[in-house]
Amino acid sequence: MIKKMSVKNKRDILLVTLLFTILGGIFILFRLFAFQGEASVANVYYGNSNEPIVSIDFVNYRVIKNYDQNVPNSYDQIYPIIDETARTITLLGDYELSGIRQIVVIQYHYGNKTVEIIQEQSPNKICSREGISSGWPLICLPNRVRVEFDTNPEDFTV
Amino acid sequence: MKKIFLSFILITSILMLSACTKPGSMFSISFFDYMDTFVSINVFAEDQETADEYKVVIEDIYKTYHELSNNYEPLAADSEFKENIYTINQKNNQLIEIDEALYVLIQKAEEVRVLTDGYFDISIGEVVNVWKELLIDNADGYLFSEVPNEVFQAVLTEVNLIELEEDVIELTTQDNRYYIQVKSTHAQLDLGAISKGYATQLVVDYLKELKIKYFSISAGSSSIAVGQNQAREGGIYNVSLANPLKTDSTNRTYGMIYVKDIGVTTSGDYEQYATHQNLRYHHIVSPKTKLPMQYYHTITVLGDDLGMLDAVSTALFSMNTETLNTWLNTHQDALNLEVIQFNYDATIVTHMITTVFEENPS
Numbered sequence: 001m002i003k004k005m006s007v008k009n010k011r012d013i014l015l016v017t018l019l020f021t022i023l024g025g026i027f028i029l030f031r032l033f034a035f036q037g038e039a040s041v042a043n044v045y046y047g048n049s050n051e052p053i054v055s056i057d058f059v060n061y062r063v064i065k066n067y068d069q070n071v072p073n074s075y076d077q078i079y080p081i082i083d084e085t086a087r088t089i090t091l092l093g094d095y096e097l098s099g100i101r102q103i104v105v106i107q108y109h110y111g112n113k114t115v116e117i118i119q120e121q122s123p124n125k126i127c128s129r130e131g132i133s134s135g136w137p138l139i140c141l142p143n144r145v146r147v148e149f150d151t152n153p154e155d156f157t158v
Numbered sequence: 159m160k161k162i163f164l165s166f167i168l169i170t171s172i173l174m175l176s177a178c179t180k181p182g183s184m185f186s187i188s189f190f191d192y193m194d195t196f197v198s199i200n201v202f203a204e205d206q207e208t209a210d211e212y213k214v215v216i217e218d219i220y221k222t223y224h225e226l227s228n229n230y231e232p233l234a235a236d237s238e239f240k241e242n243i244y245t246i247n248q249k250n251n252q253l254i255e256i257d258e259a260l261y262v263l264i265q266k267a268e269e270v271r272v273l274t275d276g277y278f279d280i281s282i283g284e285v286v287n288v289w290k291e292l293l294i295d296n297a298d299g300y301l302f303s304e305v306p307n308e309v310f311q312a313v314l315t316e317v318n319l320i321e322l323e324e325d326v327i328e329l330t331t332q333d334n335r336y337y338i339q340v341k342s343t344h345a346q347l348d349l350g351a352i353s354k355g356y357a358t359q360l361v362v363d364y365l366k367e368l369k370i371k372y373f374s375i376s377a378g379s380s381s382i383a384v385g386q387n388q389a390r391e392g393g394i395y396n397v398s399l400a401n402p403l404k405t406d407s408t409n410r411t412y413g414m415i416y417v418k419d420i421g422v423t424t425s426g427d428y429e430q431y432a433t434h435q436n437l438r439y440h441h442i443v444s445p446k447t448k449l450p451m452q453y454y455h456t457i458t459v460l461g462d463d464l465g466m467l468d469a470v471s472t473a474l475f476s477m478n479t480e481t482l483n484t485w486l487n488t489h490q491d492a493l494n495l496e497v498i499q500f501n502y503d504a505t506i507v508t509h510m511i512t513t514v515f516e517e518n519p520s
Contacts, residue, residue, distance in 0.1 A: 060198070061188060110186045111183070111184050153414070154396045154411070154414065155374070155395045155397065156374070156384075156395065156396075156397045157379065157398045157400050158380060158398075158400065158422050158423070158424045
């Protein structure tokens with residue numbers, strides 16, 4: 001009876017490990033092949049809006065600010081801040097430290113068509129720990145800032 | 159069970175490793191300062207340092223032809239070059255020593271003039287200037303607006319007074335020195351329709367010499383050169399064709415071509431034009447009539463040599479359909495050119511060899 005249980009236990013452990021390996025494999029595959037190299041635009045969103053606040057155009061090498069972020073007057077600054085030299089976009093996130101909302105800094109790279117969150121404040125800092133993305137979305141919570149890649153079917157227009 | 163488990167680990171790690179061993183990546187290089195054009199280049203390089211080395215060479219190419227083909231100011235006092243188009247235009251009828259680079263470019267332009275039966279001619283600068291002034295003269299240019307009749311008539315009178323002479327450029331060499339003589343009292347040279355494509359072709363030649371397979375060059379909105387696309391299977395680049403009659407953001411383009419290892423140049427009337435009695439007047443002037451012609455809205459030419467494409471698309475733009483067809487019948491195969499016409503009545507006619515053209519669904 002005891003022997004049987006241990007076999008069952010072993011099988012369970014094996015099954016669980018197998019399951020995790022498969023899931024891990026799928027996850028890695030997804031990250032490797034998601035949009036690989038095909039993305040031509042990365043859109044930055046804030047809050048629940050489906051209108052990108054900033055668009056990074058990897059085809060024509062430009063960053064387009066679509067509209068200003070709606071922030072309270074007490075924040076003495078207009079967001080998003082676009083720095084073409086440092087290649088960064090700065091938004092005001094929702095996460096507060098001592099009652100002050102914290103910034104989220106996104107860095108982009110035209111040649112590699114990549115985006116990275118290089119600065120943020122949040123309990124787990126998940127989105128900055130995601131590293132450089134060339135396809136998978138970067139979602140910063142509780143800052144409610146997200147970056148999603150999109151494709152245009154074209155590479156150039158003449 | 160163990161075996162399955164192990165093989166899973168193996169497959170996963172192989173997949174991960176195979177993704178990591180790709181040496182090098184695409185780097186971007188861009189310039190704002192040459193030929194009034196934003197040049198943007200994507201090139202495969204081992205690392206940033208190598209890409210920076212490419213950039214130095216490429217920038218030198220664009221800078222060289224920017225300086226040499228400049229027709230509105232002389233060379234800088236400390237320039238390494240002898241003459242540019244501006245200074246040549248001040249010395250009609252004189253024998254002038256020029257740099258080999260400019261000599262070879264002008265020689266090429268003259269070859270295309272002969273090839274296109276005079277429909278491409280760099281010696282009509284005077285006429286081109288009159289039309290350009292009508293469009294973008296600081297004080298009273300009529301860009302995108304209607305030209306009043308009296309202004310239009312004045313331009314026609316001015317243009318008609320200009321006497322164009324044929325075959326005015328004489329190029330000679332002696333003891334490895336290069337000379338030009340513009341045999342006219344007033345003809346003005348203008349390399350605007352060839353120098354950008356020519357310089358871009360030199361960049362392509364340089365990248366090919368280095369055996370770089372993956373690259374793309376976009377020199378302004380009218381001229382591109384591509385190698386292969388690293389990011390897409392088959393190395394294909396999708397190039398959309400700008401709709402010259404666009405009315406809003408939904409009909410920005412009218413079709414798509416799928417290309418690799420090729421150059422594409424478009425000559426069009428849509429980027430800079432003024433209107434008069436429902437016709438567009440633009441900067442591509444026919445050497446035959448001294449007028450901007452209205453046979454097409456755009457002519458797109460595909461081929462191997464961007465300098466040639468730039469000049470040929472300009473020439474074809476001034477040919478009527480019959481002349482264009484006759485010309486293509488004679489030269490298309492030998493030159494390996496493909497042509498897409500967006501006609502004035504918005505119909506599209508293609509003369510393709512292997513490239514796939516798809517018209518947007520309407």
